[in-house]
Amino acid sequence: MLTHAQHQLPFKTSRHICRLHLFEDSLYIRKIEAPKKRLKLLEEIPLNPTFHNPTTMPGQKSVNQQSWPQDVGILALEIYFPAQYVEQNELEEFDGVSQGKYTIGLGQQKMGFCSDREDINSLCLTVVQRLMERNQVSYQDVGRLEVGTETVIDKSKSVKTVLMQLFEDSGNTSIEGVDTTNACYGGTSALFNSLNWIESSAWDGRYAIVVAGDIAVYATGNARCTGGAGAVAMLLGSHAPLVFDRGLRSTHMQHVYDFYKPDMSSEYPVVDGKLSIQCYLGALDRCYQTYCQKAEACLKQENLGSHFSLDSSAFFAFHTPYCKLVQKSLARLMLNDFLRDPDAGANPKYSGLEAVRGVKLEDTYFDRDVEKAVMVASQSLYKEKTEPTLSVAKQVGNMYTPSLYGGLASILGSYSCSELAGKRVTLFSYGSGLASSMFSLHFSEDASPGSQLERVCLSLCDLQERLDSRKKMPPADFDKMMKLREETHHKAPYTPVGDVEALFPGTWYLTEVDSKHRRKYERKALAQATSIPSSPVAAAAPVSVKGLPTASAQAVAASTTSN
Numbered sequence: 001m002l003t004h005a006q007h008q009l010p011f012k013t014s015r016h017i018c019r020l021h022l023f024e025d026s027l028y029i030r031k032i033e034a035p036k037k038r039l040k041l042l043e044e045i046p047l048n049p050t051f052h053n054p055t056t057m058p059g060q061k062s063v064n065q066q067s068w069p070q071d072v073g074i075l076a077l078e079i080y081f082p083a084q085y086v087e088q089n090e091l092e093e094f095d096g097v098s099q100g101k102y103t104i105g106l107g108q109q110k111m112g113f114c115s116d117r118e119d120i121n122s123l124c125l126t127v128v129q130r131l132m133e134r135n136q137v138s139y140q141d142v143g144r145l146e147v148g149t150e151t152v153i154d155k156s157k158s159v160k161t162v163l164m165q166l167f168e169d170s171g172n173t174s175i176e177g178v179d180t181t182n183a184c185y186g187g188t189s190a191l192f193n194s195l196n197w198i199e200s201s202a203w204d205g206r207y208a209i210v211v212a213g214d215i216a217v218y219a220t221g222n223a224r225c226t227g228g229a230g231a232v233a234m235l236l237g238s239h240a241p242l243v244f245d246r247g248l249r250s251t252h253m254q255h256v257y258d259f260y261k262p263d264m265s266s267e268y269p270v271v272d273g274k275l276s277i278q279c280y281l282g283a284l285d286r287c288y289q290t291y292c293q294k295a296e297a298c299l300k301q302e303n304l305g306s307h308f309s310l311d312s313s314a315f316f317a318f319h320t321p322y323c324k325l326v327q328k329s330l331a332r333l334m335l336n337d338f339l340r341d342p343d344a345g346a347n348p349k350y351s352g353l354e355a356v357r358g359v360k361l362e363d364t365y366f367d368r369d370v371e372k373a374v375m376v377a378s379q380s381l382y383k384e385k386t387e388p389t390l391s392v393a394k395q396v397g398n399m400y401t402p403s404l405y406g407g408l409a410s411i412l413g414s415y416s417c418s419e420l421a422g423k424r425v426t427l428f429s430y431g432s433g434l435a436s437s438m439f440s441l442h443f444s445e446d447a448s449p450g451s452q453l454e455r456v457c458l459s460l461c462d463l464q465e466r467l468d469s470r471k472k473m474p475p476a477d478f479d480k481m482m483k484l485r486e487e488t489h490h491k492a493p494y495t496p497v498g499d500v501e502a503l504f505p506g507t508w509y510l511t512e513v514d515s516k517h518r519r520k521y522e523r524k525a526l527a528q529a530t531s532i533p534s535s536p537v538a539a540a541a542p543v544s545v546k547g548l549p550t551a552s553a554q555a556v557a558a559s560t561t562s563n
Helices: 035-044 088-095 120-135 159-167 186-198 273-301 323-340 368-377 379-389 391-396 403-412 452-459 463-468 475-488 553-559
Strands: 008-012 017-021 073-080 084-087 110-112 142-148 207-216 228-237 242-253 315-318 424-431 435-443 508-513 519-523
Touching (some): 073 452, 088 475, 110 391, 120 207, 120 519, 142 159, 186 228, 186 403, 186 435, 228 403, 242 273, 315 379, 315 403, 323 368, 368 379, 379 403, 391 463
Parallel strands (some): 315 424
Antiparallel strands (some): 073 228
16 A cells, blocks of 8 residues: 555656556545535636637647646546436336346346437437537647447548538638547547547647547347446547646557457447456456556656556446446455455455465456456445446446446536545446456646536536436337337438437437438527526646747647638
8 A cells, every 4th residue: 555655656757757646445425415506616717708718718728849738638528328217127027038137137227228310420429519618618729539439330530520511600610630440448448539639749729629429239139238328528638627648658459359340231230248258357367467467567667666566556447338237346356455465365355365376367257256246346346446437337337439428427416626626537448359448537626616637527417317307218129229229220311200309409310311421410509598507618838839929729720720
């Protein structure tokens, strides 16, 4: 366990020094505040009248090429999920399976699903426009937009190009990025690409937006209950309240057919369930081992100890095919810690694991005795560090690429900024095929009124209210909708028949697919302008750009924007 003196983990690269703030198991997390109280706080924050001026916006900076941009990370985050769901316990009865198979065995409560009115384009249109509106960001101030998705409805035209219609009125066509695809990993790859852009010589000081969106559907059978749908959009820049730990990232990639979609005419994947679980857990082991090695090298370099473990982060978030696998994943990390720790026998938190001391990780993927022992031993850590990340996953299901970032939204929607300030989240991303990474971010220390961290938390304080406002549908209606999607997925011409009134206000929806497969969309009107709480990005001072005349970031943005 790290002492208080070891909470800061310095590490170096060839061009910079950065500090990682680590947290030990003893840190206390208070109970969450009532949503109504926090929503009131949001309403009391005055709007920033200068938000359109990029010279006063954090993250939208001119960059000095001789140094790294400071605190690169997430300035704002928005999540969207469909307005209807099916109860998993009712689906158990409808499917004729044993009671508790989906709810206890998989750990799922509800599953969101789309009608034929929504597709991957409409999901991403909705979440991006909500991100821009709720944070009062000008479309001219975006310099990169990248989409991570595995929901392919066109083998050539990207979702990103569809999103460009949101930027038409601004005249901004100078926006880098397209789509990135590898199963559920595409969103993370888009995120890494965008972070790399901000830290590169190509960055012109404007924001990057990363969108992760998917519709997860399965053929009739055992896997259908693990579906879901949704999208997450993240606004990236410097001076962010959620700061990515630069240089601390591990990756494992491998060729395997655990889950894939070879039939371009179908939304359904081909799945080898047992192999997929083995690949997921194996990738988790490899990523965690490399991540720990990098972190421990930093500790040793600064004489701050030599051990990194589950005690070193406040939260651990995982890609979530289903919630029970995530609980097993946290237990898996404890098993890694136990096998790596030479003094594990003297640590009471490993009580009950003595019998598994000599096991090899690769022999334990389906060992029930080992699994049970580490699940019991890690129960309290799971409740503290991982269960808070699963509120969206339990109630929406597997969103594929946005799944991991729905976990981040769950944290932001469950705690106040003062409860999160300075704490770290370690994240594991997995996409079948396979691609995986482990990385981390920390919340800024500034939790003062009007701070960027407070604004991000308050923008998601109504997350549970949004989930509760969805409409419950009978399993029979869900089954009919799945059959309709199956029959019309690539049909042209086609006019959708789903009920537009059932959609959330502000949702984009499909109106027509013409004979040439060209899709047209409209947006359902907002009920009231106040239905989306306002949380403008706060002010900050500009930084000069080497190689350009001394000017504000507004001038830089204008020089790269088509009029």
